[in-house]
Amino acid sequence: MTLPPDVSSVLEIFRAPRIPYSGGLEIQEAWVHRRRRGEIPDRLLLLEHPHVVTQGRGSDPANLLRTPGELAAMGVELFEAGRGGDVTYHGPGQLVGYPVLDLKPGAGRPDRRDLHRYLRDLEGVLIDTLADWGIEGTRTAGMTGVWTEAGKVAAIGVRVSSGWITSHGFALNITTDLAQFASIVPCGLRGRDVTSLARLLPAPPDRRDVEERIVHHFARRFAPEGGWEVREAGGAGGPGQDGGANSMKSM
Structure with a gap:
């Protein structure tokens, strides 16, 4: 199935409350299948997870500094993730973004079938x-x-x-409890500190403001030729439901 041109130039933004990591995976898996079949446009899911440590496909077990039992006693879930990278932590105060994008050329989209470029562009969104x-x-x-x-x-x-078709994505520390990273070697990088916007600024920014800037810079970097129509979706039905509300044109 091929999306009509007006839908192919759409980016849907879903904002979820705090949901378990497994719930985020289920949403992404469903969206990946539907995006591959051309049933939905590109989407960006913004959310927060309860305390969870996730291990990527290339994780070194030595980078997990507590046993699963110790983590469970602390109220931290341990999850095997199907993404690249090593071990990381997600939790309250962190803004997690999961883009589900079609990187193939078509319908005005440039050819983005370059994983390294995709990673650099995600970094660029966060740097901006x-x-x-x-x-x-x-x-x-x-x-x-x-x-x-x-x-x-x-x-x-x-x-x-x-x-x-992409899934998983980025995690930006806003007011994250950085002590939680003591249970792991973050991303397998020993001797490297982690920080947050709350640590870097006199006062922590409003989460919604950070989301808005993420969406702006994401749309600017990834929009197809002619721009994206950015639609706010996922209302009362939650992120697993299709929907639409306000929209704006983004170049």
Whole structure:
């Protein structure tokens, strides 16, 4: 099935409340299948997870510093994730973004079938967002994610399924409890600090404001030729439901 041109130029934004990591996976898996079949447009899911440690496909077990039992006693779930990268933590105060995009060319979309470029573009979205608050975010060669002088502020781990459909994504620390990272070697990088916007700024920014800047920069970097119509979706029915509300044109 091929999407009509007006839908092919749409980006749907879904904002979810705090949902378990497994719930986020279920949503993404359903969307990936539907995007591959051309039933839905590109989507970006923004949410927050309860305390969870996730291990990527390339995780080193030595980077998990507590046993599963110890994590469970702390109220932290342990999950095997089907993404790239090593071990990371998700929890309250963190903005997690899961883009489900078709990277293939078509319907005005450029050819984005380059995983390294995709990762660099995601980093660029986060770097541009940090700049809106006067924070200098940087890339570090060989270390995917976004860094500041005080440490790593955003982690990235993605999956690209058959048909060049993306899932998983990024996690930006806003008011995250950084002590939670003591249970792991974040992203397998020993001796590297983590930080948050709350640590980097005199006062933490409003989460909704951060979401708005993420959406703006995401649409600017990933929009097809002619721009995206950015639609707010996922109302009372939740992120698993189709829907639409306000929309705007983004270049």
